[in-house]
Amino acid sequence: MMNSLLEDAGLSPEVCASLLGVNPKNFALWASGERELPGFIAPELASVLGVSKDDLMANRAVNAPAIWYKFRSEQTIAADRELVVLIRRLGFFIRQLNSITGQSGNKWKIAFSVIRQGIEEYKRSAPNVQGGMAASLFRDFVNIGFSRDVLNERISGPGDIIRGVLRSLGVLIIEMPIPESQMDGCSFYVGDGGEETPCLFINTYRQRWFRRNYVLAHELAHAIFDIDDEAALIDYRKDSGQTSLREARADAFARNCFASAKILQVEASKLGLEWNHLSPPDLAQLVAHCQVELNTILRTAEIEKLITPDPGLSYGNHSLRKELRALSERALTAHEYFERYPGNQQWTGVHRETTIPSRKLRLPIPYITSVLAAVNSGRISEGRAAEMLMMDRDTFIDRFGHLLEDIAA
């Protein structure tokens, strides 16, 4: 019965109906089995819940998949589960879009497999060794070099490069603020039937870009190593204080993705810095180049004995806000950024939000542009595009109408 499945998943039928864009009254009848679940919603609902379409349509009793139990822990709230529903719905649309445009969304499998195999011989090593090795393999795989002039290329740098590469591999990245959530980030699969795609979520509420990069890499490590066994990995803002192998490995992976000993040595050498005599502008330069927050850099520097613990403590007290804003656009607030680049207004967070009344999802820019490209090439209709962007059609036209080509002829 769908009702008990929803109950196990911690989802209310009303909210679920709203998130799926269907009439709550009809949804209640389908959920209770009073009316047969129609085909127009069954595949999407099955994909979102992670059960088979046939089971849903036959109203067979099925257990809620493990992911829903993960999102019913004490620290998670309804908003987190609703977010998962929307992200998994997005995953369903992405799969459909890929099938229409002939794109493969499975390249991540090769990359993840290369990294897993690469650390096979280190399986008995300490988690920080495993994480460090995996990060090194990942950087080699995605070919992030050290020689890029990060500060002079507006949208390049490790954070941008990693996002670009992950998206090209088919990994779904969602970054948006959920103020009421305790989550820092999480990773889980979207999609179904052997066509699953890892999703990395980062809660950007009061998080700077430099911190978000760390969370992104941390969740990536979980996606590579852990979600096959765990269904979902959730990291909370308040550290539980317990460090498991998984968390230690993910931590080392994230740190070494952006600030490994080698990276720090190369960057410091390029910038002509002396590790035990770093001024606030020097530290800001390191943060801006590595694109990760200062305490991550200092942790590596201390572990690798580039600095002695004493300067490490005093460095950590510096506020680099002023220096960073002068060096990196990534230190600007969204308001400041769009004031500087008014031409990019259409990609502000608000413009990328779905118009579902009960909960909004901030869609990734590459996904929106792929949907618009599919409309412009005549592969999908405008109505379908609005549906795929989870927006009502008027809003879709208001926001993106000027980007649609007139293909009526």
Add this chain to the structure above:
Amino acid sequence: MQADGSNPENPFRLLVCDADALIQVICADQIELLKKLEKVYGIRAIITEAVEDEITNPAHRRASLVGAPFQKAINSDVLTVLSRRTIGMFTTNDPHSIYDSIELRGQEYSRIVQRGEAYTHAAAVVLRAAAMSNDASAVRALDRSNVQYGAPVVRTYPFEFRTICAEYFLWHVRRPISMHLRGHFDEGSNFSFSDAFLVPATPG
């Protein structure tokens, strides 16, 4: 039933209505036209479950605009929602197979066009019926994907023309459907979507 899942010859004359076009008719207070269409020409207006859900969904502004007259049209049997329960009223073939064919085709189309449009065209193709839709973008996308869609596709008119269009609408709806049923509707008919019709030059 044919290999493509459609009815070979459906003796029922049907007009499968999509949400936006039907809303135009309801907002213009012209639901009488659908009654007349059946009474005078024997053409029955039907909608799919996807369209019914779309029109009645309170999250959409349209639900508050057309909810009551829409429900009245359903209750008074002017409009019928196509479901596994009602499909037998509109086909002489095995109703379950026909319904499954619509579902299958609808799911395929809904990758390309919006749910309501997808199931409207799927039902129109399987039931060999006309479709009433204002979404030219959907027809183009289906056409580009080389899939069949409703033939013919009938379009409704903006509200301001309602007084002069009532009879015109009936004539225009009846004529292509009748021609199509008689096998006279060919590519040479040269109708265009902007003139209210689309040439049913569908592949397959």
